[in-house]
Amino acid sequence: xxxxxxxxxxxxxxxxxxxxxxxxxxxxxxxxxxxxxxxxxxxxxxxxxxxxxxxxxxxxxxxxxxxxxxxxxxxxxxxxxxxxxxxxxxxxxxxxxxxxxxxxxxxxxxxxxxxxxxxxxxxxxxxxxxxxxxxxxxxxxxxxxxxxxxxxxxxxxxxxxxxxxxxxxxxxxxxxxxxxxxxxxxxxxxxxxxxxxxxxxxxxx
Numbered sequence: 001x002x003x004x005x006x007x008x009x010x011x012x013x014x015x016x017x018x019x020x021x022x023x024x025x026x027x028x029x030x031x032x033x034x035x036x037x038x039x040x041x042x043x044x045x046x047x048x049x050x051x052x053x054x055x056x057x058x059x060x061x062x063x064x065x066x067x068x069x070x071x072x073x074x075x076x077x078x079x080x081x082x083x084x085x086x087x088x089x090x091x092x093x094x095x096x097x098x099x100x101x102x103x104x105x106x107x108x109x110x111x112x113x114x115x116x117x118x119x120x121x122x123x124x125x126x127x128x129x130x131x132x133x134x135x136x137x138x139x140x141x142x143x144x145x146x147x148x149x150x151x152x153x154x155x156x157x158x159x160x161x162x163x164x165x166x167x168x169x170x171x172x173x174x175x176x177x178x179x180x181x182x183x184x185x186x187x188x189x190x191x192x193x194x195x196x197x198x199x200x201x202x203x204x205x
Contacts, residue, residue: 022131025140026124033123033147037116053108053155056098064095093197094157108155115153118163123147125166132173157198164194168205 064073101114126146130139152159168190175183195202 021136022127025136026127029123029127029140029143029147030120032144033120033151036147037119037151037153053111056094056155057102057106060095060098060102065099091157091196091198093193094160097160097197098155111155112153115155115159118159119151119153121163122151122166125163125170129166129170129173132170161194161197161201164190164197165201168194 098111101111104110123143123146127139127143130142134142150162168187171183171187171190175187191202191205194205
């Protein structure tokens with residue numbers, strides 16, 4: 001009888017998803033994420049990661065910004081649009097993020113730790129989003145798949161928009177039955193930030 005009760009608890013779909021069982025599952029899911037990404041966070045194991053970081057760092061330091069302030073752009077690029085074009089090969093958001101992290105500590109380990117924390121947030125909201133439409137077994141299984149399929153600490157645009165996408169998806173599912181202006185404002189703000197980092201995904205949202 002106890003096994004039957006536990007199985008019903010695990011397999012039920014409940015809109016009030018944040019309870020002790022879900023908190024426990026999320027805590028357990030963070031463990032494989034830490035194992036999967038932890039080594040890469042501390043040890044840069046490929047030249048691809050180094051090239052990406054050094055390219056972003058060079059553009060931030062030598063092209064876009066010329067001071068210790070986050071929003072102080074180099075006046076010599078004032079005639080260039082902040083869009084994917086030379087010398088800006090990516091949307092502007094990733095350069096502002098790189099500059100923000102470099103103000104804390106200008107090295108690749110700091111950037112990787114920052115991305116690692118973003119990936120933890122992504123995992124949490126991926127699971128919570130899935131729990132809005134499925135039971136705990138399905139939600140946990142798909143979240144584990146997403147951890148090993150999408151999680152990365154590489155300094156590219158996708159790693160920065162993943163948590164924002166996961167939060168936006170969760171809010172869309174959680175607020176779908178409401179029509180309050182503040183909810184629309186929150187979703188619009190998140191979509192705008194995503195657009196600033198990656199335009200095509202922002203337009204899709």
